Amino acid sequence: MKITRTRSLPVGRVAALATVGILLAGALAACSGSTPTASSSANADQIAAALQQKSTITYWSWTPQAKDQVAAFEAQYPNVTVNLVNAGTGNDEYTKLQNAIKAGSGAPDVAQIEYYAMPQFELSKSLTDLSSYGFSSLQSSYSPSTWTAVTGGSAIYALPQDSGPMALFYNKAIFDQYGLTVPTTWDEYIADAAKLHAADPTKYITNDAGDAGLTTSLIWQAGGKPYVSSGNSVTVNLQDAGSKKYADMWNQLVEPGLVSSTPSWSDAWWKSLSDGSIASLVTGAWMPGNLETGALGSAGNWRVAPLPTYDGTAATAQNGGGGQAVLAQSKNQLVAAGFLQWLNSGPGVSVFLKGGGFPSTTAQLNDPTFLADAPTYFGGQLINKVLLDASNSVVPGWQYLPFQTYANSVFSDTVGQSYANKSDLNKGLAAWQESSVSYGAQQGFAVNK
Amino acid sequence: MSSLQLSSPPVMRRTKRQWTGWMFVLPFLLVFALVLVAPVIYAVYLSLFRDQLVGGNAFVGFANYVEALTDPNFWDSLGRVVLFLVVQVPIMLLIALAAALALDSARLHAASFFRIAIFLPYAVPAVVAVLMWGFIYGTQFGLVGSFDKFFGIAFDPLAPNVVLAAIGNINTWEFTGYNMLLFYAALRVISGDLYEAAELDGARAFQVIRSIKLPALRPAIVIAVIFSIIGSFQLFNEPNILKSLAPNSISTFFTPNMYAYNLSFAGQQYNYSATIAIIMGVLTAVIAYIVQLRGSRKEL
Numbered sequence: 001m002k003i004t005r006t007r008s009l010p011v012g013r014v015a016a017l018a019t020v021g022i023l024l025a026g027a028l029a030a031c032s033g034s035t036p037t038a039s040s041s042a043n044a045d046q047i048a049a050a051l052q053q054k055s056t057i058t059y060w061s062w063t064p065q066a067k068d069q070v071a072a073f074e075a076q077y078p079n080v081t082v083n084l085v086n087a088g089t090g091n092d093e094y095t096k097l098q099n100a101i102k103a104g105s106g107a108p109d110v111a112q113i114e115y116y117a118m119p120q121f122e123l124s125k126s127l128t129d130l131s132s133y134g135f136s137s138l139q140s141s142y143s144p145s146t147w148t149a150v151t152g153g154s155a156i157y158a159l160p161q162d163s164g165p166m167a168l169f170y171n172k173a174i175f176d177q178y179g180l181t182v183p184t185t186w187d188e189y190i191a192d193a194a195k196l197h198a199a200d201p202t203k204y205i206t207n208d209a210g211d212a213g214l215t216t217s218l219i220w221q222a223g224g225k226p227y228v229s230s231g232n233s234v235t236v237n238l239q240d241a242g243s244k245k246y247a248d249m250w251n252q253l254v255e256p257g258l259v260s261s262t263p264s265w266s267d268a269w270w271k272s273l274s275d276g277s278i279a280s281l282v283t284g285a286w287m288p289g290n291l292e293t294g295a296l297g298s299a300g301n302w303r304v305a306p307l308p309t310y311d312g313t314a315a316t317a318q319n320g321g322g323g324q325a326v327l328a329q330s331k332n333q334l335v336a337a338g339f340l341q342w343l344n345s346g347p348g349v350s351v352f353l354k355g356g357g358f359p360s361t362t363a364q365l366n367d368p369t370f371l372a373d374a375p376t377y378f379g380g381q382l383i384n385k386v387l388l389d390a391s392n393s394v395v396p397g398w399q400y401l402p403f404q405t406y407a408n409s410v411f412s413d414t415v416g417q418s419y420a421n422k423s424d425l426n427k428g429l430a431a432w433q434e435s436s437v438s439y440g441a442q443q444g445f446a447v448n449k
Numbered sequence: 450m451s452s453l454q455l456s457s458p459p460v461m462r463r464t465k466r467q468w469t470g471w472m473f474v475l476p477f478l479l480v481f482a483l484v485l486v487a488p489v490i491y492a493v494y495l496s497l498f499r500d501q502l503v504g505g506n507a508f509v510g511f512a513n514y515v516e517a518l519t520d521p522n523f524w525d526s527l528g529r530v531v532l533f534l535v536v537q538v539p540i541m542l543l544i545a546l547a548a549a550l551a552l553d554s555a556r557l558h559a560a561s562f563f564r565i566a567i568f569l570p571y572a573v574p575a576v577v578a579v580l581m582w583g584f585i586y587g588t589q590f591g592l593v594g595s596f597d598k599f600f601g602i603a604f605d606p607l608a609p610n611v612v613l614a615a616i617g618n619i620n621t622w623e624f625t626g627y628n629m630l631l632f633y634a635a636l637r638v639i640s641g642d643l644y645e646a647a648e649l650d651g652a653r654a655f656q657v658i659r660s661i662k663l664p665a666l667r668p669a670i671v672i673a674v675i676f677s678i679i680g681s682f683q684l685f686n687e688p689n690i691l692k693s694l695a696p697n698s699i700s701t702f703f704t705p706n707m708y709a710y711n712l713s714f715a716g717q718q719y720n721y722s723a724t725i726a727i728i729m730g731v732l733t734a735v736i737a738y739i740v741q742l743r744g745s746r747k748e749l
Contacts, residue, residue: 095714102717123502210697232503263696268589277589403502409701409715416697420609439716444503 043134047341050334056081057332057339058108060097061324062089063161065355066112069348073339076347080335090114094405101126101329109330110340113158114322115149116213119229119402121325122157128326130156133337138345145394146360150323158325159344160360161352164284165390166217166307166316169291172379173301174203174279182305186249189308193258196279204260207278208253210419211264212411213319214282215246220317220398221307222246226433227401233446234401236436238429245310247425255422270294282307284319285387289356292377300376304383306390314393321360358387365391403443407436489730495723502717513724522702523725527732529613530704534681537617542673545625546666549632550658564633568626575623579690582619586694607695616687624680628673635669636662671744675737682733685710705729 059070059082070082085108087093094117100107101124113121121127135156139147146160168189170182175192178199183189193205208214219226224242228235237243253259260278262269272278274297281287291302307316324343326336342348349361359365365388374380401407414435418428440447496513500506517523548567552560570578585592586606597604606615639661647657685706692699701715702708705725713722 091715098717102719120502261697262589263694266694267584268587271590403716406716409711412692412696413700413702420697442501442718444501 047133047334047338050332051077051080051338053335054079055332055335056083057110057330057335058083058085059110059324059339060085060087060093060108061112062086062093063112063352063355063357065352065357068355069343069351072347072351073342076342077338080339082339090117091405091409094120097121097126097327101327105329107327107329109332109336110324110326110343112161112322112324114320115146115160115318116216116320116400116404116408118150118157118322118325119152119400120405122152122155123402126328127157128328128330128333128337130159130326130337130340133341135159135337135341138341141345141362142360143362143365143391143394145318145396145398146321146323148396148398149318149321150325158323159340160321160323161344162286162321162357163360163391164286164319164321164358165387165394166221166282166284166319167387167390168280168282168305168307169287170280170303170305171276171278171298171301172303173298174276178203180279182303183308184306185312186308186310190249190252190258193253194256197258203277203279204272205253205258206280206282207260207262207264207269207272208250208419209261209263210412210416212408212415215411215415216400217284217317217319218250218282219243219246220395221315222249222310223315223395225397225399227399227404229399229402229445232444233449234440235448236401236433236440237448238433239426243429244426247429249310251425254419254425257422261419274298276301284321285358285390286320288358288375288378288383292356292375300379302378303381304378304386306386306393314389315395316390316393317398318394321358323360401436401440402445403436403439406439407432410435410439489727492723492727495720496727497720499720500717509720513721514728516721517724517728522708523705523728525700526702526705526708527729530681530684533613533617533684534678537620538674538677538681540617541621541625542628542670542677544621545628545673546632546670548625548629549636550662552629552633553636553662554654564630567629570623570625571627573623575686576690578623579619579687582615582622583691583694586615607691607698609698612688612691612695612698616684616691619687620680620684624677628677631669631673632666635666639665667744671741674740674744678737678740679733682706682729682736 057080059066061084066084066086070084074080074082087096087108093112097107097111097113101121107126118127131154136154138159142160143163145165146163150156150158150160168183174180174196175182178196180192180196181188183192189205196203196205216226219238219242222242222245224240224246226236226238226240226243260272262272262278269278273281273291273295276298288304292299295302306314309315324340326333326340330336345361349359349364353359353364353370359370364370371382371384371388373384374382411432414431415425415428417431418425437447497508497510498506499509499513548563551557552564557563573581584590588594588597588603588605588607593604593606606612606618643661644657647661652660683706684704688699688703689707689710692703699707701711706729709722709725709729712718712725
């Protein structure tokens with residue numbers, strides 16, 4: 001799923017998609033030209049000086065906190081004007097970004113990009129390598145998995161903004177009512193699922209209509225490394241030990257129909273979360289704010305627990321989350337870099353937190369006031385402590401494909417068919433691998449060679 | 450407009466050329482060239498190249514066309530819209546025809562109310578209509594959900610094997626009124642003399658329909674069929690919007706247009722996408738032309 005931290009508005013998204021409209025050759029006319037590459041290098045003093053000059057930059061983001069952040073930035077640097085544009089959520093924005101990059105102009109100076117989509121933009125050399133601005137020294141201030149997600153070798157392509165270590169969000173009222181124990185292992189989770197659905201066939205432990213982001217994250221948690229890429233060489237193996245381990249476990253939920261097939265972020269989904277017919281969610285740490293605004297009917301009932309594991313020892317993965325990058329096309333690299341640093345490593349972070357974001361910076365993650373937050377929606381539970389533990393137990397070494405956005409787009413054609421037929425996910429994963437391999441080969445990668 | 454200079458004998462003095470006519474069509478020609486001819490030429494140009502993430506752009510001749518014609522996804526999507534065409538279009542046109550004849554029969558009370566009521570769905574923007582139907586089709590909180598609960602069944606209109614019929618239902622609802630209006634307009638221009646003559650000859654209502662109204666409707670039917678063929682081949686909005694409600698029932702290559710769209714915007718395969726678009730454009734034009742030739746002959 002492409003939405004991470006904001007509550008999605010299906011109507012708006014769909015309408016936006018529809019206005020993009022049917023493929024017109026005319027729309028393609030804008031897609032030619034080449035991408036300029038940046039080769040400047042500068043230090044902190046030059047950035048600071050540039051921020052005092054009169055200038056204007058454009059920033060694409062769909063985070064709900066962006067507006068306040070931009071206002072705070074402009075207050076601090078009155079000479080810099082930041083044009084904030086919401087160019088769509090997730091894939092909608094990447095499509096526009098990709099088109100602007102192809103066209104050779106029209107891209108923003110700074111853009112929000114989720115971690116899974118970053119390799120695609122790195123590969124086309126569309127992002128400025130921030131190591132030339134001395135950003136390498138910022139490494140220690142970010143959680144390791146988010147830093148890995150924005151870097152490639154010595155190059156730094158973005159600064160992390162938020163992160164989504166996965167946890168189990170569950171409806172305590174439903175769990176109590178049906179005598180379910182909060183699971184620590186997946187076996188217990190499956191047992192809960194069966195018990196709940198047997199007791200009331202309209203209730204499900206969770207929903208999963210087939211979601212590429214969830215699947216890759218759960219494979220990540222199971223220790224799978226289905227994607228390995230370096231340069232133009234890519235390996236795809238969605239039947240490695242970890243992927244199989246995940247599929248064999250999740251099959252026990254999908255095949256007997258123990259998970260609801262309601263698609264996430266749909267209207268029916270919000271209603272099900274509100275009335276308790278979906279009793280838990282396996283999702284990222286950015287979820288609390290969404291629940292608080294989207295599932296009002298079950299306020300006070302939700303709790304957060306560590307993600308169930310295979311053997312009971314803590315292990316989790318990232319789900320969603322992203323950062324901001326400076327586009328190579330930007331004509332105002334210094335100001336853009338300065339804005340980015342302010343946004344994700346300077347005062348911008350606290351504005352982000354105030355807006356309910358889940359940070360990627362270790363200082364904020366460990367800040368006592370952050371950890372003392374006890375929202376009434378979660379019955380006064382210190383949820384950030386649970387989420388911080390999750391952040392610290394992310395399995396290291398995960399990589400996405402350099403064309404993950406494409407791979408995710410054909411997930412429903414392949415793995416989705418296993419969901420539709422309630423059949424073995426391994427078969428779907430094999431088909432997904434096949435699609436990814438043939439696309440990769442067509443795009444000139446050396447795949448599985 | 451080089452064709453103008455083709456026939457100009459150099460020696461003979463000719464009457465002065467009349468440019469007035471050209472001046473009148475010039476604004477149209479400019480716009481036509483800009484928004485139709487140029488993009489098509491550009492799409493053809495694009496379809497001859499292949500731009501890869503690794504390796505860049507290269508001329509590949511007709512390789513994209515060869516690939517498209519052997520691409521099971523493309524044939525799958527084409528087969529689906531053809532099935533849609535041969536099932537949904539006749540149903541929709543028959544309903545529209547029946548409605549138009551009923552309105553024209555002058556035996557209906559509140560005819561203008563029915564006319565506007567049948568036409569109204571066409572005035573609802575397609576996106577809104579599909580969202581609305583999406584809610585109706587919901588098995589949990591929608592109308593279908595209540596229906597299922599009442600009868601104790603588990604019918605899901607968005608399940609993979611029936612989703613095409615569900616889309617056909619939306620399209621029929623949307624476009625019956627439009628076609629009805631086409632037919633109704635054609636019926637209204639039939640001269641009253643014919644009806645009087647028929648009455649004098651003692652023709653019954655069904656004879657009037659068969660011998661007067663249907664022949665008079667022929668051009669309108671041909672037009673409606675051609676529009677419907679084009680509409681079916683361009684099916685996009687309905688499946689693309691319903692996809693978010695039923696991601697596993699509607700593939701990324703559900704219809705040729707969706708396939709082209711996803712190739713272009715999810716896979717950045719602009720060249721291949723342009724190829725699919727060109728092939729579909731040619732196919733649609735050919736089929737529409739055949740229907741027109743066939744329809745303008747004396748007997749159908």
